[in-house]
Amino acid sequence: xxxxxxxxxxxxxxxxxxxxxxxxxxxxxxxxxxxxxxxxxxxxxxxxxxxxxxxxxxxxxxxxxxxxxxxxxxxxxxxxxxxxxxxxxxxxxxxxxxxxxxxxxxxxxxxxxxxxxxxxxxxxxxxxxxxxxxxxxxxxxxxxxxxxxxxxxxxxxxxxxxxxxxxxxxxxxxxxxxxxxxxxxxxxxxxxxxxxxxxxxxxxxxxxxxxxxxxxxxxxxxxxxxxxxxxxxxxxxxxxxxxxxxxxxxxxxxxxxxxxxxxxxxxxxxxxxxxxxxxxxxxxxxxxxxxxxxxxxxxxxxxxxxxxxxxxxxxxxxxxxxxxxxxxxxxxxxxxxxxxxxxxxx
Numbered sequence: 001x002x003x004x005x006x007x008x009x010x011x012x013x014x015x016x017x018x019x020x021x022x023x024x025x026x027x028x029x030x031x032x033x034x035x036x037x038x039x040x041x042x043x044x045x046x047x048x049x050x051x052x053x054x055x056x057x058x059x060x061x062x063x064x065x066x067x068x069x070x071x072x073x074x075x076x077x078x079x080x081x082x083x084x085x086x087x088x089x090x091x092x093x094x095x096x097x098x099x100x101x102x103x104x105x106x107x108x109x110x111x112x113x114x115x116x117x118x119x120x121x122x123x124x125x126x127x128x129x130x131x132x133x134x135x136x137x138x139x140x141x142x143x144x145x146x147x148x149x150x151x152x153x154x155x156x157x158x159x160x161x162x163x164x165x166x167x168x169x170x171x172x173x174x175x176x177x178x179x180x181x182x183x184x185x186x187x188x189x190x191x192x193x194x195x196x197x198x199x200x201x202x203x204x205x206x207x208x209x210x211x212x213x214x215x216x217x218x219x220x221x222x223x224x225x226x227x228x229x230x231x232x233x234x235x236x237x238x239x240x241x242x243x244x245x246x247x248x249x250x251x252x253x254x255x256x257x258x259x260x261x262x263x264x265x266x267x268x269x270x271x272x273x274x275x276x277x278x279x280x281x282x283x284x285x286x287x288x289x290x291x292x293x294x295x296x297x298x299x300x301x302x303x304x305x306x307x308x309x310x311x312x313x314x315x316x317x318x319x320x321x322x323x324x325x326x327x328x329x330x331x332x333x334x335x336x337x338x339x340x341x342x343x344x345x346x
Contacts, residue, residue: 002217006139006224008231010159014139014220016213021049021127021166025056028098028125031162036063036097038088040111042071045103045129048172053102053127065091073256076106076145078154084114098123098161104130104177105137105261109155112143116158123161129169131181132262135188135219136240138163140227146256150310151248157232165220167212175292179205180262182291183243187265188219190284191239192226194328197287204290239330242322243269246344249307253299266293275344277325301344309337 001017015027028037037057041050046068054064067087069075093099101111101124108126115124128138144155170178182205189197196218203211223240230237247268251259266288274281285295297304308319318334325331335343 004217004220004224006159007228008141008159010141010161012160012162014163014165014224016165016167016217016220018166018168018213020164021056021129021169022052023056024053024100024127024164025058025060025062027164028057028100028162029060029062031125032098032123034097034123035061036093037065037100038091038093038097039064039066039100039102040084040107040114041066041068041102042075042104042107043068044071045107049102049127049129049169053100065093071106073106073146073251073261076110078145078147081110081114081145084110085118088114088118093118093122095119095122098125100125100127101138101160102127102129104128104133108133108138109142109144109152112141112158112160113145113155116143116156121158124158126160126163128163128165130173130177131170131216132177132184133181134165134167134170134216135181136184136223138165139220139223140237140240141231142233150307151251151256153310165216167216170212171209175205176260178208179292180260182208183262183266183269183288183293185215185219186284186287186291186293187240187242187269188222190269190324190327191242191322191330192222192328193218197327201283201287201290205292208291235332238320238332239322241320242324242330243267243272245308245319245321246271246304249304250297250299252307253297253304263294267295267297270295271297271344272321272323276323280324280327283327305341305344308340 004014099115101108126138128134141157141159143158144152243265247264250264319340323331
């Protein structure tokens with residue numbers, strides 16, 4: 001088992017081991033005195049792993065309840081959040097008990113926000129089952145839901161008490177879901193690790209499982225380093241948003257239905273690189289294409305830019321965006337919204 005210690009305001013460990021989901025009860029028992037948990041999952045992940053996790057928890061003396069909601073970004077909303085609150089109340093969850101987020105990024109985001117706000121805060125554990133969640137959203141403490149005004153606009157910083165990454169769960173992902181996660185992996189190579197990017201260039205979606213353990217560890221280690229330096233997203237942590245400002249806009253333009261987060265990030269990285277580092281564009285596009293990710297969008301830039309003006313990273317009338325002019329090196333740039341719109345429209 002590999003361990004990564006995340007030394008934030010609430011320190012915790014990320015455990016990386018194949019088959020670790022089968023001993024999740026033992027691992028969670030080691031970090032809490034409580035023996036009552038509420039598992040939050042979606043209908044797809046629940047059908048695959050809920051029984052395994054529940055059995056392991058019960059074998060280690062836990063009382064378990066479970067809330068399941070429909071899979072997909074459309075469920076990351078106020079209505080489902082309210083249902084989770086009601087479920088926790090009906091289940092008698094107290095501040096000394098614990099929530100478990102079993103699933104991908106949507107499950108982790110909404111469960112984390114519920115944990116941050118129910119009873120003004122209860123502990124929660126992340127058991128991410130998608131590549132995107134393992135390498136990115138499960139670590140770092142960002143939690144949120146979407147509202148009509150935009151993606152992730154309502155949320156809180158809430159560090160998990162533990163993260164359990166079992167890369168065996170990635171074998172059950174659809175090609176599209178695996179591809180979605182690879183967008184974030186490629187992002188890490190672009191912003192911080194040239195060696196990782198070059199390793200990705202030598203593989204593709206069909207054979208990437210050969211290096212999956214190294215990928216998961218490397219990406220989490222990069223994120224740990226960035227988050228420890230800037231837990232609350234005031235400076236360096238912004239580099240993790242490479243491709244996200246326009247990526248979120250593309251997701252919004254598609255009404256969060258037929259376009260995944262990874263697809264949006266992939267195109268977002270290309271659009272910003274086309275504009276500010278055209279000499280890298282073809283290399284980035286070739287890498288993304290190898291993992292079945294799009295590199296362009298049918299959405300007109302004029303229709304995407306209004307979404308950017310609502311981006312949560314906007315402050316003091318300015319918007320922050322990330323540029324990589326050299327692979328492995330990210331640069332934070334700030335401009336007014338109108339200046340950014342002029343840059344991208346030209």
